[in-house]
Amino acid sequence: xxxxxxxxxxxxxxxxxxxxxxxxxxxxxxxxxxxxxxxxxxxxxxxxxxxxxxxxxxxxxxxxxxxxxxxxxxxxxxxxxxxxxxxxxxxxxxxxxxxxxxxxxxxxxxxxxxxxxxxxxxxxxxxxxxxxxxxxxxxxxxxxxxxxxxxxxxxxxxxxxxxxxxxxxxxxxxxxxxxxxxxxxxxxxxxxxxxxxxxxxxxxxxxxxxxxxxxxxxxxxxxxxxxxxxxxxxxxxxxxxxxxxxxxxxxxxxxxxxxxxxxxxxxxxxxxxxxxxxxxx
Amino acid sequence: xxxxxxxxxxxxxxxxxxxxxxxxxxxxxxxxxxxxxxxxxxxxxxxxxxxxxxxxxxxxxxxxxxxxxxxxxxxxxxxxxxxxxxxxxxxxxxxxxxxxxxxxxxxxxxxxxxxxxxxxxxxxxxxxxxxxxxxxxxxxxxxxxxxxxxxxxxxxxxxxxxxxxxxxxxxxxxxxxxxxxxxxxxxxxxxxxxxxxxxxxxxxxxxxxxxxxxxxxxxxxxxxxxxxxxxxxxxxxxxxxxxxxxxxxxxxxxxxxxxxxxxxxxxxxxxxxxxxxxxxx
Numbered sequence: 343x344x345x346x347x348x349x350x351x352x353x354x355x356x357x358x359x360x361x362x363x364x365x366x367x368x369x370x371x372x373x374x375x376x377x378x379x380x381x382x383x384x385x386x387x388x389x390x391x392x393x394x395x396x397x398x399x400x401x402x403x404x405x406x407x408x409x410x411x412x413x414x415x416x417x418x419x420x421x422x423x424x425x426x427x428x429x430x431x432x433x434x435x436x437x438x439x440x441x442x443x444x445x446x447x448x449x450x451x452x453x454x455x456x457x458x459x460x461x462x463x464x465x466x467x468x469x470x471x472x473x474x475x476x477x478x479x480x481x482x483x484x485x486x487x488x489x490x491x492x493x494x495x496x497x498x499x500x501x502x503x504x505x506x507x508x509x510x511x512x513x514x515x516x517x518x519x520x521x522x523x524x525x526x527x528x529x530x531x532x533x534x535x536x537x538x539x540x541x542x543x544x545x546x547x548x549x550x551x552x553x554x555x556x557x558x559x560x561x562x563x564x565x566x567x568x569x570x571x572x573x574x575x576x577x578x579x580x581x582x583x584x585x586x587x588x589x590x591x592x593x594x595x596x597x598x599x600x601x602x603x604x605x606x607x608x609x610x611x612x613x614x615x616x617x618x619x620x621x622x623x
Numbered sequence: 624x625x626x627x628x629x630x631x632x633x634x635x636x637x638x639x640x641x642x643x644x645x646x647x648x649x650x651x652x653x654x655x656x657x658x659x660x661x662x663x664x665x666x667x668x669x670x671x672x673x674x675x676x677x678x679x680x681x682x683x684x685x686x687x688x689x690x691x692x693x694x695x696x697x698x699x700x701x702x703x704x705x706x707x708x709x710x711x712x713x714x715x716x717x718x719x720x721x722x723x724x725x726x727x728x729x730x731x732x733x734x735x736x737x738x739x740x741x742x743x744x745x746x747x748x749x750x751x752x753x754x755x756x757x758x759x760x761x762x763x764x765x766x767x768x769x770x771x772x773x774x775x776x777x778x779x780x781x782x783x784x785x786x787x788x789x790x791x792x793x794x795x796x797x798x799x800x801x802x803x804x805x806x807x808x809x810x811x812x813x814x815x816x817x818x819x820x821x822x823x824x825x826x827x828x829x830x831x832x833x834x835x836x837x838x839x840x841x842x843x844x845x846x847x848x849x850x851x852x853x854x855x856x857x858x859x860x861x862x863x864x865x866x867x868x869x870x871x872x873x874x875x876x877x878x879x880x881x882x883x884x885x886x887x888x889x890x891x892x893x894x895x896x897x898x899x900x901x902x903x904x
């Protein structure tokens with residue numbers, strides 16, 4: 343199994359420690375899996391449980407002081423599933439897999455997605471706060487003086503990336519997955535690119551892509567779809583990643599990164615942010 | 624102002640009555656508006672209040688007996704907003720406009736989107752049931768014997784389209800909007816293509832598109848993005864619509880329709896369903 347994983351665009355790779363080795367372990371877990379779907383879920387699950395990344399444990403906090411997680415996944419044959427706005431769900435990617443495998447839908451939202459998770463034995467009501475999350479949240483005081491003040495506060499403080507993702511192939515089948523705790527201090531209920539098909543994740547028979555960075559700008563560019571379109575045109579994975587980020591950089595002001603893998607295991611990645619950590623197997 | 628509107632792919636155009644004239648009125652209201660954004664909102668608002676369409680009043684019902692609405696909109700300059708899973712919101716398109724104009728986000732979900740709507744003076748807790756909706760809901764009995772039975776029931780009964788949408792241009796500026804009550808008997812919390820950028824709606828400087836039909840399949844194809852990509856390649860609007868639906872028809876089994884308008888007002892539409900009613904001004 344060929345696997346590429348990312349740990350998000352934006353952060354200083356030296357802070358916090360342990361990210362590089364966690365990414366290597368995630369890629370290794372993916373490589374040992376029985377299928378591309380199992381591979382991307384295994385890799386992303388590992389990172390969701392690693393508090394240094396903004397997914398699962400260690401996720402960002404929305405404006406109302408609640409952590410909500412999102413994830414999406416897709417296969418080269420067109421199966422897709424995603425889930426969004428879930429409080430207390432560490433393994434958002436498992437819920438995305440349930441939506442893909444067990445419902446006729448591609449996206450389920452909010453408390454209904456949490457109920458769906460619970461029905462399938464996925465743990466809910468999980469405490470996703472870490473010491474680092476508590477310290478960061480304690481540094482700010484969201485205004486409680488009405489929505490107008492809160493929106494101004496959201497605009498000022500909104501940011502932070504470090505979404506995680508993976509793409510895998512066994513030479514015939516492709517799968518991609520992305521998971522996130524959203525962006526810091528987003529308005530409660532905000533959904534970014536991650537659970538939107540074509541924005542945070544996309545796959546076709548040609549290969550797959552997973553995006554990270556400024557979610558709203560990534561969605562406006564349907565970034566993962568663009569990367570896979572380049573693969574469909576016969577472009578190699580690195581050039582596909584480079585072109586996608588170059589086009590993004592012209593069109594938008596935010597940070598973005600993308601990992602790309604073709605069905606035959608050719609891997610590439612690109613970003614316009616300070617850094618984006620990647621591991622391959 | 625050039626405007627094209629659609630009333631959804633799938634239904635027999637003769638049943639129920641009054642759809643064609645409502646679409647003409649919607650297009651006419653759009654044509655009289657001061658900007659493309661105002662035009663698509665005015666057209667879609669009109670259809671959201673017309674009970675013959677599956678948006679606003681007359682919307683489909685989810686598996687738990689609740690009507691939830693979704694909408695998305697985008698401009699050629701890259702502003703975008705969407706809202707999903709909103710119980711009791713007739714004018715979902717107004718909430719999408721608030722997300723676009725007044726937040727740093729592109730998608731807000733569930734009760735938080737309803738709260739946002741209320742804060743901006745958009746009516747919530749609206750009764751979206753019609754006599755026709757009550758009759759249809761009364762014909763079925765969703766199982767109350769656990770999620771497995773309910774999912775089997777959803778798979779069996781899930782369907783229905785008639786999402787509404789509009790694209791408008793003043794020759795320089797483009798806007799597109801799509802609004803829906805979802806699909807009949809979808810699992811509670813299900814989100815389809817409509818509020819997902821690139822799937823139910825998309826616009827760039829070249830023009831805009833609005834999609835309708837089997838939402839999950841449309842999302843897998845990022846249908847609206849594909850249509851606008853053809854405009855960006857210099858294709859005329861009718862050919863762009865035809866190619867998008869032809870490609871969709873090869874890749875997926877569901878019904879789909881799309882309306883397309885270039886920035887200079889060239890309009891086109893195509894569908895693979897029994898019918899799709901369109902009006903232009």
